Amino acid sequence: MLEIAGISAGYSSVPVLRDVSITVAEGQFVSVVGPNGAGKSTLFRTISGILKPSAGAIRFEGNDLLALPASRRAHLGIAHVPEGRHVFPSLTVMENLELGAFTEAGRQNWKTNIDRILGLFPVLSERRRQFAGTLSGGEQQMLAIGRGLASSPKLLMLDEPSMGLAPTIADFIFDQLTEIRRQTRLTILLVEQRVAEALQTADHGYVLEAGRVVLEGDNQTLRANDRIRAAYLGM
Amino acid sequence: MSRAEVGPPHGVRLMTFPILVENVLQSLMAGLLVGAIYGLMCVGLALIFGIMRVINFAQGDFMMLGMYVAYFFFAALGVQPLFGSIFGPYVAAFLAAPVLFGVGYFAHQFLISRVSGTRTAQLDGEGHYAQLILTLGIALILQNASQMIFGSMVVSVRTPLSSTAWIIGPLWGDFIEIFVNKARAIAAIVSLLVIAGLALVIGGTRLGKALRASADDPTAATYIGIDVNFAHRIAFALGISITALAGGLLAPNYPFHPFVGLEYVIIMYAGVVLGGLGSIIGAFWGGMTIGIVQQMSALVLPTQLQNSAIFVFFLLIVLLRPQGLFGRVTERT
Numbered sequence: 400m401l402e403i404a405g406i407s408a409g410y411s412s413v414p415v416l417r418d419v420s421i422t423v424a425e426g427q428f429v430s431v432v433g434p435n436g437a438g439k440s441t442l443f444r445t446i447s448g449i450l451k452p453s454a455g456a457i458r459f460e461g462n463d464l465l466a467l468p469a470s471r472r473a474h475l476g477i478a479h480v481p482e483g484r485h486v487f488p489s490l491t492v493m494e495n496l497e498l499g500a501f502t503e504a505g506r507q508n509w510k511t512n513i514d515r516i517l518g519l520f521p522v523l524s525e526r527r528r529q530f531a532g533t534l535s536g537g538e539q540q541m542l543a544i545g546r547g548l549a550s551s552p553k554l555l556m557l558d559e560p561s562m563g564l565a566p567t568i569a570d571f572i573f574d575q576l577t578e579i580r581r582q583t584r585l586t587i588l589l590v591e592q593r594v595a596e597a598l599q600t601a602d603h604g605y606v607l608e609a610g611r612v613v614l615e616g617d618n619q620t621l622r623a624n625d626r627i628r629a630a631y632l633g634m
Numbered sequence: 635m636s637r638a639e640v641g642p643p644h645g646v647r648l649m650t651f652p653i654l655v656e657n658v659l660q661s662l663m664a665g666l667l668v669g670a671i672y673g674l675m676c677v678g679l680a681l682i683f684g685i686m687r688v689i690n691f692a693q694g695d696f697m698m699l700g701m702y703v704a705y706f707f708f709a710a711l712g713v714q715p716l717f718g719s720i721f722g723p724y725v726a727a728f729l730a731a732p733v734l735f736g737v738g739y740f741a742h743q744f745l746i747s748r749v750s751g752t753r754t755a756q757l758d759g760e761g762h763y764a765q766l767i768l769t770l771g772i773a774l775i776l777q778n779a780s781q782m783i784f785g786s787m788v789v790s791v792r793t794p795l796s797s798t799a800w801i802i803g804p805l806w807g808d809f810i811e812i813f814v815n816k817a818r819a820i821a822a823i824v825s826l827l828v829i830a831g832l833a834l835v836i837g838g839t840r841l842g843k844a845l846r847a848s849a850d851d852p853t854a855a856t857y858i859g860i861d862v863n864f865a866h867r868i869a870f871a872l873g874i875s876i877t878a879l880a881g882g883l884l885a886p887n888y889p890f891h892p893f894v895g896l897e898y899v900i901i902m903y904a905g906v907v908l909g910g911l912g913s914i915i916g917a918f919w920g921g922m923t924i925g926i927v928q929q930m931s932a933l934v935l936p937t938q939l940q941n942s943a944i945f946v947f948f949l950l951i952v953l954l955r956p957q958g959l960f961g962r963v964t965e966r967t
Binding site: 447448449468469470471472473474478479481485486487488489490494497498499501502546550 | 840843844846847850851853854855856857858859860861862912
């Protein structure tokens with residue numbers, strides 16, 4: 400579904416990603432893990448088109464993504480839930496969700512999607528008339544994920560959904576992600592620092608360090624890897 | 635001589651109190667009417683400066699251009715013979731608005747977009763320095779080109795409405811009568827209707843939400859599929875055309891010339907800041923407040939000091955309520 404081939408990208412002339420290749424098949428849950436500054440968010444920004452890569456290619460369902468402006472990519476079915484939530488603070492919770500459905504697919508499936516979103520995150524229903532800027536961090540994260548789901552995406556990209564959240568809330572969000580998967584078989588690409596959780600739920604994982612993919616494999620292989628166990632899982 | 639003999643005789647005092655009330659009510663009415671039009675002007679700038687955070691020093695000059703366009707529609711392009719002198723000025727103002735929408739659209743496409751929007755979102759000061767210089771340049775070009783083309787004569791859109799009035803009263807026995815200038819009253823009502831319509835569009839439609847989202851967080855707006863630069867272009871053009879419409883509505887009462895923009899751009903910025911950045915309704919009330927303060931100050935101050943009164947009041951509000959009358963502190967965290 401998503402093929403990233405030999406991407407190099409960065410800011411000004413400093414390369415952050417070097418020759419990164421990642422493949423996400425339809426229905427797969429893929430995690431990209433790695434320490435701070437490894438280039439995980441840069442990878443997402445490149446897929447979304449905010450950043451232009453200096454080399455490489457990205458294809459989504461056979462379309463050349465790099466030939467499309469950033470604002471068209473959501474309409475192909477890519478939902479990017481950014482690091483730090485980035486909800487629209489002066490819009491209400493409901494307006495944020497409605498704007499998630501800015502895509503054609505989102506508008507057509509609005510009824511089903513909104514029921515599912517409010518079912519997964521009931522607190523959003525309670526706060527529907529509140530300005531998103533007044534929500535707590537956990538609620539904003541739920542809203543950001545809800546906004547992504549409202550677009551009826553084929554691929555949901557989540558950038559550090561647990562960042563800055565209390566462990567119980569982060570756990571709740573991971574549980575709901577598993578629930579979304581169970582309900583819809585949605586393809587998910589996740590970037591996380593909480594390596595244990597990220598690898599536990601994923602079918603396939605990549606380890607990104609200093610802008611390069613240093614390891615990849617399925618869930619079992621990665622969790623059995625000595626280096627991963629020592630560096631990330633504390634075993 | 636005793637103190638009592640210095641004051642006016644008893645009968646005179648009875649006469650002056652109703653006159654005082656009449657003057658206050660008369661000024662309040664004038665303030666409400668002018669304030670509504672100022673409010674519309676401010677709403678136009680609020681879309682550009684309050685919401686999109688683009689500094690536009692040429693807003694007053696785009697408005698001046700709108701006044702001239704309305705004037706030419708009225709006087710030269712057949713609006714007056716077709717619609718008469720009563721409806722003509724308003725038809726002309728509404729024809730000027732789409733013309734200035736086009737002007738704003740292209741000004742944004744070729745000039746403003748180079749120093750605003752996603753292009754400068756990551757920069758220090760979000761491109762405000764460049765916007766300042768660019769729009770000041772546009773202002774100077776518009777002023778001087780207008781002087782070359784239109785001349786420096788003061789012109790106005792002539793309608794019998796601007797010199798006739800409805801009379802409220804007599805109230806309170808026979809003492810109080812309030813004159814309501816017809817042209818101002820109609821302009822104020824039209825302004826209110828336009829603002830109500832705009833509030834519905836911004837508040838309720840997909841376009842309105844997309845505009846607000848683009849203003850809130852351009853990057854996240856891109857992620858959900860909004861073409862942010864296009865949204866900014868629409869907001870800029872809409873803001874210009876609304877201010878131009880307000881200019882067209884002012885034209886029957888306020889004669890204008892190529893340099894009139896400066897007088898109004900100051901009122902607009904004061905109104906937008908007064909109402910609270912980022913709030914359309916706030917900008918309207920900001921403009922309304924300025925209209926009322928300006929007209930009421932004429933009761934106690936000489937006319938030349940009317941605009942000083944606005945700024946004393948403005949400074950007071952900014953001191954006591956820095957987020958503006960209607961600004962929310964939680965906005966834009």
